[in-house]
Amino acid sequence: MSLIDKLQKRYATKKFDASRKLSDEQLDDLLSAVQLSPSSFGLQSYKILVVEDPEIRRQLREAAHGQTQITDASQVIVFASETNIDESLVGKYVDNIANTRHIGRQHLAGFENAMVGTVNHLSEDQKIAWSHKQAYIALGVLLTAAAEMGIDACPMEGFEAGKFDAILGLKEKGLTVSVIAPIGFHAADDDYSHLPKVRRPKEELFIHV
Numbered sequence: 063m064s065l066i067d068k069l070q071k072r073y074a075t076k077k078f079d080a081s082r083k084l085s086d087e088q089l090d091d092l093l094s095a096v097q098l099s100p101s102s103f104g105l106q107s108y109k110i111l112v113v114e115d116p117e118i119r120r121q122l123r124e125a126a127h128g129q130t131q132i133t134d135a136s137q138v139i140v141f142a143s144e145t146n147i148d149e150s151l152v153g154k155y156v157d158n159i160a161n162t163r164h165i166g167r168q169h170l171a172g173f174e175n176a177m178v179g180t181v182n183h184l185s186e187d188q189k190i191a192w193s194h195k196q197a198y199i200a201l202g203v204l205l206t207a208a209a210e211m212g213i214d215a216c217p218m219e220g221f222e223a224g225k226f227d228a229i230l231g232l233k234e235k236g237l238t239v240s241v242i243a244p245i246g247f248h249a250a251d252d253d254y255s256h257l258p259k260v261r262r263p264k265e266e267l268f269i270h271v
Contacts, residue, residue: 065210070259072209075216077252078134078244088211089137092245095207096139099200103177105155107147107193108200109237111140111230118229125225126242131216135244140230141201142237143193147184152177190238197240204243214248217241 084092089112096110113119114137123132132138144151156174160167184192201217208215219241226232226239248255261267 065206068209068212069206072205072214073254073257073259075131075135075214075244075246075248075252076254077249078131078136078214078246079249080134082247083136084213084246088213092204092207092211092213096200096204099203101196101199102192103155103180105152105177106196106200107144107151107189108197108240109142109144109235110200111142113138113140113230121229122221122226125229126218126221129218129220131218131244134246134249135216136246137244139204139243139245140226141197141240141242142230142232142235143190143197143240144236145190145233145238146236147181147189147193149178149181152181194240201241201243204245208245213245215243215245217243 093110093112099106101107113122116133119133119138122138123129126132152174155177156167156170159165159170159173181189205215205217221239221242223239226242227237230239232238
């Protein structure tokens with residue numbers, strides 16, 4: 063089955079089979095795909111929580127208007143933006159580049175200055191909004207990789223962000239929630255799994271210039 067066929071089959075799963083869990087290998091492969099997500103400058107100004115604890119998930123479900131995906135899925139993936147996007151974060155990234163590619167750090171000064179200039183030009187609210195956008199790119203990779211692997215997922219914005227931050231202790235970690243995605247396998251009686259996908263036709267969606 064091609065990737066297009068698998069994307070035709072994927073959908074925002076409304077009801078997960080609580081008895082089915084991802085294997086350790088499946089979870090690791092999925093997270094490896096997300097680790098490789100593109101982001102502006104490659105900075106990846108977010109972190110990703112893999113939530114499995116039943117009690118925490120029960121609390122998160124209450125903060126997500128009772129949506130059962132939170133407690134029934136195999137795991138809940140939480141994308142959280144860094145709230146301290148500054149020269150220190152950029153510096154750690156440049157250190158990683160230098161170590162990974164065996165490049166003298168002095169050769170990366172121009173790139174580092176460009177990143178610092180961009181970050182310093184933004185207000186604190188703009189930094190977090192920018193970081194949220196990067197997290198959504200990673201979400202897209204998660205959804206695509208999950209479809210390729212035959213894993214179901216449900217991207218979700220329907221939750222109280224402040225309560226999620228409190229339950230997960232994100233403020234203390236210098237983070238704030240961006241978006242979430244429960245992952246697992248759909249229940250056999252999830253009616254949405256059988257519906258044909260509805261999308262705008264190509265002639266309406268795409269503009270060739």
